[in-house]
Amino acid sequence: MRHIIAALFFFSSGQAFAQTPGSSDIQSGKEIWQGYFGLQNDCKLCHGDQGEGGFAKPLAGHQLTSAQFLRAVRQGPGIMPAFVPDKNLNDQQVGQVAAYLASLPKPTGAAPEWHTRVPPLATPRQKLMVSSGCGQCHGPVMANPRRTAGSIGADFEWFRQEVYEHTTAPLNVNRPHLRMGNYSKQQISEATLKDLWEFFANEQGLRVPIGAQISAGVPSGNGVTYTITLQNTGTPGKGLTAEYITVTLPLLRGKDPEEVTTMVEATTGGGYTGVHRDVITNSNAAEFEIPRLAPGEKRTFTITLSGKGANVGIPRGMVKWEKPRLNSGGTELIAVTTPLGQ
Ligand code: HEC
Ligand code: HEC
Known part of the structure; x- marks a missing residue:
């Protein structure tokens, strides 16, 4: 009332x-x-x-x-x-x-959790990054900006500008709208900035910007053909090169994982190494290996499948590369995506 x-x-x-x-x-x-x-x-x-x-x-x-x-x-x-x-x-x-x-009504009750909490095993620098607020927008390992940095082989000076002069930094000056604002040196001191960079570039490491897509299946004489496009979207001459890359395409499996239902009839594009056991999906997977992918480079492969399941698509493909190795110890692993609308 x-x-x-x-x-x-x-x-x-x-x-x-x-x-x-x-x-x-x-x-x-x-x-x-x-x-x-x-x-x-x-x-x-x-x-x-x-x-x-x-x-x-x-x-x-x-x-x-x-x-x-x-x-x-x-x-x-x-x-x-x-x-x-x-x-x-x-x-x-x-x-x-x-x-x-x-x-809106004033909230009552206990203060809510942070959007990104400090991970339990965080190093001191990761803790600093999350509690400085960066991690609230960028997540616990700053995955996206490390990828941008890898696309241009960025250095500390770039990082500095992106933080203190974000809205006029070289990569952003021509973008009409941005989500991040500018920090002052009172908020993030030079010493803190160096620690953040150390976390970003050395504890975690810059990432190679690799994208991978698979097309819808196209019926052909001996089966259904899929096209896989692998691209390093980095800037030629500046970005990082990925080495020892494996593309893994899990094939449909029956109830018994050993049962072979889908066969590989043909491939193009080079690098096909055959069908192997994929430990992630516990199924047979067709694999391609390429030694390196430099910034700006694009490779296209096709694979033609026959048998049961040949026409259902290859939805769980993954790409991994051994170098540059993530400093956190793991290898980079990304999903092969289907373009919008498929
Ligand atoms: C990185 C975290 C972060 C983001 C993102 C952020 N804020 Fe804040 N905001 C703060 C902090 C920290 C304060 C200082 C008060 C405090 O410690 O809670 C604050 C204070 C404010 C205040 C002053 C409140 C008062 O009572 O004096 C306003 C208004 C505000 N923010 C609006 C916004 C708006 C609008 C946006 C989006 C455009 C935004 N904030 C984004 C962290 C953030
Ligand atoms: C309000 C959310 C927000 C906060 C807080 C924030 N960022 Fe960002 N940052 C972004 C977004 C979004 C971008 C992409 C460009 C844009 O839209 O501004 C970005 C871009 C960057 C970039 C450039 C690379 C790229 O992918 O464009 C760096 C480096 C960066 N941020 C570092 C930091 C650091 C370090 C902090 C903490 C001191 C921080 N950011 C805090 C949202 C944020």
Whole structure:
């Protein structure tokens, strides 16, 4: 009942206060909170999906004025990066987000968990990375930026610019919209930045940006043919080269894993090494091996299958490479994906 009266009061007095956000602002703010310019909105990763808090304090039911809210977003309080109007959220969008969050009930109960927690076996530098906030958006091992770094053979100077001058850094200057803001040296000191780089480039290691896709099956004279495209999307002359690459394509298996139901009739593209046991899927798998894939290089293979299951696709393909070895000890392993729409 009290809510209804409050709501009536709100609508009837709305006219009198030019600053009172209208319901359309709240609605727009809600939409922006889900994502903006077709991008994810990362505020949620620190402040909670519904503004209930997490790594950072709750924003639901806040009582900041729109000017105070905007100042916080532009300055970056605590360890929050400063978001800029032209690349991140513009002033109007921030105002709408502020209105939406103010309209939500204040959270009650215990503070929620961090979106990315410090892994139990974290090294001191990994702990620093997650608790500095980077890990809230980038996950516990910063997998994506390490891949970008591997695509250009990045160095510390690149890392420095990406953190302190993110929104004008060379790779980002021509991108219309960005999700990460800029950090100041008060927030991330030079010494901390060096530790973060040490974690990023040496404890974990830069990654080779390899992508692998498999086409839909095309019926041919002796079976069904699939085309596999393997590409190192790094910049030629700059990016990392992968070595000792294996493409594993698990074939459909019967109830008994030894039962052979699908046969390989032919391959093209070179590097085919036959059908082997795949320990991950516990089934027979056709394998290709290639010695190296340099940045910018693309290789195409085909495989023609016959027998039962030849036409169901090869959904669980994987690509791995031995070098550069991840410093965490493992080898890189990625999935062979099917292009959108298949
Ligand atoms: C990396 C984590 C992180 C991200 C991402 C983040 N924030 Fe923050 N935010 C913080 C921290 C830390 C504070 C300081 C208060 C605290 O320690 O909780 C803060 C404070 C604020 C404040 C001031 C709150 C007050 O009561 O003074 C506002 C407003 C705010 N954030 C809005 C946003 C918006 C809007 C976004 C998305 C554009 C965003 N934040 C993204 C971590 C983050
Ligand atoms: C609000 C979420 C968020 C936070 C917090 C954040 N990043 Fe990012 N970062 C991104 C996103 C998203 C990108 C991709 C470019 C973009 O949209 O801004 C990126 C890009 C980068 C890049 C460039 C490589 C690439 O893939 O584009 C580096 C390096 C990087 N971040 C390091 C860091 C470090 C170090 C921290 C902590 C000090 C940090 N980031 C904090 C979201 C975040």
